[in-house]
Amino acid sequence: MNTKQPSQGWLSDVGVFAVNRLPAHSDHRYYRTESEARELGDMNLRHSLNGTWKFAYSNHPDSRPADFYLPERSCAGWDFIQVPGHIQLQSYGRPQYVNTMYPWDGHEELRPPQLPQKTNPVGSYVKEFELPARFHDQPVYISFQGVESAFYVWLNGQFVGYSEDSFTPSEFDLTPFMQKGMNKLAVEVYQRSTGSWIEDQDFWRFSGIFRDVYLYTAPKLHVRDLFVRTDLDAEYKHGVLRADVRVQGEEFGYAEAVLIDPDGTEAGRTRLNPAADSGEELRLSLALPVQDTRLWSAEIPALYTLLIYLYDSSDGLAEVVPQQIGFRKFEMIDRIMHLNGKRLVFKGVNRHEWNFQRGRVLTKEDMLFDIRTLKQNNINAVRTSHYPNQTLWYELCDQYGIYVIDEMNLESHGSWQKMGAIEPSWVVPGDRPEWKDIVMDRAVSMLERDKNHPSILIWSCGNESFGGEVIYQVSEFFRKADPSRLVHYEGVFNDRRFNDTSDMESRMYAKPADVEAYLNSNPEKPYITCEYMHAMGNSLGGMHKYTELESKYPMYQGGFIWDYIDQALLKEDSYGQPYLAYGGDFNDRATDYNFCGNGIVYADRKWSPKMQEVKFLYQNIKLIPDKDNLTIINDQLFADTSSHVLEIVLYREGEEIRRTEVQVNIAPLSSQTLPIELAGQGEELPGEYCIHASLKLKERTLWAEAGHEAAFGQYVFMIGSQDAVEAAASNRHELEVVRGDVNIGVHGRNFSVMFSKQIGTLVSLNYAGQEMISLPPQPLFWRASTDNDRGTAMDFHAAGWYAASLAPKCTEVQLLEEGGGVTVRFDYKLSIHAEAGAAVEYTVYPDGGIRVKSEYKGAAGLPDMPIYALSFKLPARYNKLEWLAMGPEENYIDRCSGARLGLFETEVKDSDAGYLVPQESGNRTGVRSVRILDGGGAGLTIKASARQPVECRISPYTAFELEHARHRFELPPVHYTVVTVAGRQMGVGGDDSWGAPVHEEYRIPSDRDMSFEFWIQAEGLDL
Structure with a gap:
């Protein structure tokens, strides 16, 4: 490959991939003077x-x-x-x-x-x-x-x-x-x-x-390549630093190395010894013992600095090389991966390099945002999917503390998998020897550049390229060139002929039960899920099923969510308005459309609501309160909790009663139970109470401000038995009932409620002259399909619930006056099945409150129900929301571990999450109340019993408008506030987005009878 005449034939010649290219080398910095080297600034060379x-x-x-x-x-x-x-x-x-x-x-x-x-x-x-x-x-x-x-x-x-x-x-x-x-x-x-x-x-x-x-350029004497390695003794207390240095140039005099500890103090000094002389290249080496070594980890990323000084034959300083060093030992002990002697769990994410305006062109600011986001949300590991990143990213991972699987630029997915079917007849590289050199070149280039970064624990042989001998040879190269790291390759799962390619069992999108079955099989290798929790659109449901395995099985060592950021691009629609575009929006064919939208961060670098769940399930410190005590479990391997302060707050009905701060110092891998002393004013009153425990940073760090919450836990309990919702109906006045031919009117002081026998529902709710109902309530059994729903073909096998929601047939209207209220009941037949039915019962009380009870009669043989709800529209001016519910971000029954019960405010326009394709979003579980108000504070309140809370989604759009839009700009102008109150909504799932169902316990079987109830009350109006 040393020809001097360029040829277009090289483009298709698998044997030609580098002509006159210089050998790969380490990405170290170098300077002419010591002062420049110590500053680690821009390189003048x-x-x-x-x-x-x-x-x-x-x-x-x-x-x-x-x-x-x-x-x-x-x-x-x-x-x-x-x-x-x-x-x-x-x-x-x-x-x-x-x-x-x-x-x-x-x-x-x-x-x-x-x-x-x-x-x-x-x-x-x-x-x-x-x-x-x-x-x-x-x-x-x-x-x-x-x-x-x-x-x-x-x-x-x-x-x-x-x-x-x-x-x-x-x-x-x-x-x-x-x-x-x-x-x-x-x-x-x-x-x-x-x-x-x-x-x-x-x-x-x-x-x-x-x-x-x-x-x-380079000085007359120049460190062309540097390879540093650290080792620790059996007690992981004392270390030794070794380095191999390749020097180019003439008139070499001598070389000296100085090691500076993380505090800036000299920790050792030695001369480098010539190892071999190969013509123009001089090889030097050093071995420097370090006593009482400060160890590097993601929790405490302690970095030493090695300064290498090159002197010429006249004792003149020619070059200074500063190299940051992390003393750490990553090894397999008894089939379990250990860092510095401790079992490690990867709480990871896959990360593409991405910017929604510049594609894979990233700035330092982009990377700083990303690494701070990881640290703030308890993510301790990154897989560089599926190529080596910019060198600055590894420097930041060293400095901030992130474990890295460094993945070489190899993926040949389309050569062996077609529409999900495995057909490797023409797979590359496979066992094809003609592909070995081009593949090995990529492995060499990655390792030689990145080998000095302590953050890199594992080399990866690429992604989804099936298996075969070529990739096995790559893994053997990694082991021989760098025994200090392990080797990863998931593809052996599909081709077990070279099972030793990977040091760990690594699978993609295995269900939790499948992972557990492997772990119970007395396996030879530890397990990581190199890709799991496919975060496409509204997803990440059931993630807790994976993280619960961490404490149950020592050989389960975590995983990497797919993925970090939506790969969407900024584009303008037909009217010149910017939007986030996906595949196909540029008339690109072939395309895979919005399958690029899998991030827990939106393309514009705003956090998705899914991040709430990630942060909680990945937290290294567990706070488990009950009414009287708080247990703190510090699962960190190396750091105690002294850099944090513990804050405990008691709430009643969402209102703060009392708070306290406690100084705690729990050693790593230990726990402590503390008494909670929050008794005080208000606690003797009946109602629902909640204890929030929060561990917050005392001081600012590289990645977060003081006060940042690192860990959270809550406990909810009741005092007394009185139901606050029912108590609200005790203030009664006289009601007038008008039995019209078509309508039933119920009138009280400054309000009226109308029910239509013809339409079969409540049609008017007028408080103090303000009509609240823009479109009457109707039973709803369909939600706007999520990406995961479409992946399971819910729109095919459960489409009957879509039709059932469009036109339930009212078969009977009943009026009953008793107990100080007036009840109107509507019974419905549903088109999905002759035996399936529904009913909605409205009870109007003299104070204007309305008790709404929804009933469903099940039938055998029906598909699971996406949602069991009642939906209606208010005028769009009612756009302010004040919640007492689980929040603050959207949450679902299978994605609510990170949600907390509390009071929080949102606006209707912000309720729908920014997923690339409009879909179900914005739901809150555990809704005790939500006030839906206009700018003057008037409107409605939806309330439910704390013992039987409801779920609510309040949006500018109906489920059907969202269902039929593929971009945000396809949604109609906002005219209404759409209120959806659900007794239950199925989970969102997320094991994968191409067929994995929502876990059974988070579905809604349609063969059983169900009911739920809530109250509607006027808010801010004179009744």
Whole structure:
């Protein structure tokens, strides 16, 4: 691969993937002076070429400006493009989202390593530059940190090199081609290459120079590569630092290493010893013992700094290399993964690099937001799905404390799985020896760059590429090159011939029962779910079933949610309004539409309501209160609780009664029970009480402000037996009942209620002259399908409930006057089954309160019911909501572990979550009351007994409007506030989004009789 004549044939030649590319090396920093090295600032020996480049786009290689790289070829009149950036997000071509299928599927019939012939977009880039003065008379190199997917480089008309692998650096020596004054750098980028067959990740397909480009030089003596390793003694108390250093240059004198501890104090000093001399390269090594070592972990990310000084033969300082060091030992002990001697549980998430405006072009600010989000929500681990990330991400994981599975750029999903069926007849790489070198090159590039980051505990051999000998050989390379880490590969589940490829059993989307069955089988390997809880749309239901395994089975060591952020792109609709777009919105075909929307964070980096559940179930410290005591369980491996303060608050009916703060210091892996002393004013009154226990940061950290809540627990209890809802009906006046031919009117002081015998429901609720009902109440058995519902084909097998909700037939109207109230009952037949029925009973009391009771008569043989509810519309001006319920974020019966009982406020317009496709959202469980008010504080209150609370969803849209919209802009203008009160709504599920049902206990069987009741009362009106 040392030919000097570039060829387009390289694009489809599996044996050509790097021409004249420099060997991969560590991503360490280096400086000329000690002061610069200690500051760890920008490197003066680099010169960025980011910014505006001249650009020409060609849809096909035959139409490209083939000789554009020549010095005499003018680029006048060319367009401009920003680097870093994707070509398709800068008005050229179109972005395309596909999951498993290859992007050319349906356009051309191809087999590896064939490339599309109809189209293969080419980007021709030109950057003219002059060398900065500090680079004069120095060697000059260029680094492309990420280019998708293959590219050729020329400088001043001379061919420099060629490279594939979109997600690791490609570097070239420019020294022989440099000239004084202006230099013309030309880069030709192809979207499709051999590498495209093994870059079939579940993501948007782009091309272009999408990561940093910079020139760099090196001092006359330069650490070209550095590999640091740490080890600990049997007690994990004392450590030893070892390093291998490769030096290039002449006139080497000596090298010295100084180790600085996390407090800035010198912890050791030694000279480096020559290990071998291989021509121009000098190899040095060191071994430095460290007593009473400060260990690195995600809980306490203690970092040392190793300073390596290179001196020339005249004792002059040539270069200083600062390298942050984390002393930690990750190992398998008795079939369980341990960090520093402790069993580790990954509370993880898969993370694509993503920005909703720039695609996979991330800024430091994006990454800082992400890492703080992880830490604030108790996420301790990341899998870099499914490619190596920017090097800054690993530095942040080192500094903030995040465990990393570093995954190489390999996925060939579409070569062996078609529409869910496994058919590996032409899988790559499989056992095909011709694919070994290109795959191994990606493994080498990742390991060599990232090997010094303590945050990386596991190397991953890629994702969803079936199995075979080639990937096994990759795993063996990882083990030989770096025995300090373990190796992961999930694909052995599909191909057990090379089961030793992975050091741990790693499966995707196994049901909790399947995981438990494995753990009960006396397995040889520990278990992680490298992808679980498919968080597409309204999802994450039943996550607790997985996290409960952590304490039950030592060999269950956690998992990684799919995934962190929605891969949606900002786009304008037909009226110029911005919205978050998904696959197909750019006329991209083939496409997998909104399957890119699986994040617990929205594409615009706002937290999804699903995050509430993640934070609670991932918390490392458990707070378990009861009426008299609080048990604190510190599951942290290394950190005590001294950096937090314990806050305990007592509420009655949502109102705070008393609070206290307690200083606690619970040692790691221990627990303590404390008495709760909150007796005081108000506690003797009957009612519902709630104790909230919260552990909060005392001081600001890198990732959160003081007062940030790290852990939470609550306990709810009753005093007395009086029902507050029924008591509200005790203030009675006279009622007038009007028995009309069509309507029944019930009139009281300053209010009237009308019931229609013709329509078969309540049709008017008028308080103090204000008509509250815009559309009458009606039984509702259908919710707007979630992504998970569609994945289980609920819209097919349960569609009868949709029809039953549209037109229940009223068969009987009854009027009864007794007990100081007037009751009107409506009985309904349902179209779904002759024996299924429903009834709604309204009892009007003289104070204007209405007791609503809904009944359902079950029938055998019906599909599960999505929701059992009553829904009606109010005028849109009633848009303020004040809840006493589980919250503050939306929650469902299978996703309410992280919700807490309390008073909180929302607005109707914000009730629907920002999922890419409109669907059921905004529900609250455990609703004791919700006030629905206008700007003046007038409106209605929905109330329920604390012993039998209801669920409520209050939205600008009906379930049917949401059902038929595929984008937010398809929803109608807001005219109403839609109130849905449910006795029960099925869970949202989330084991996967393509067939996994909601767990049985969270469904609604339709063969049983059911009922629920609630009250409607006027609020802020003079009755």
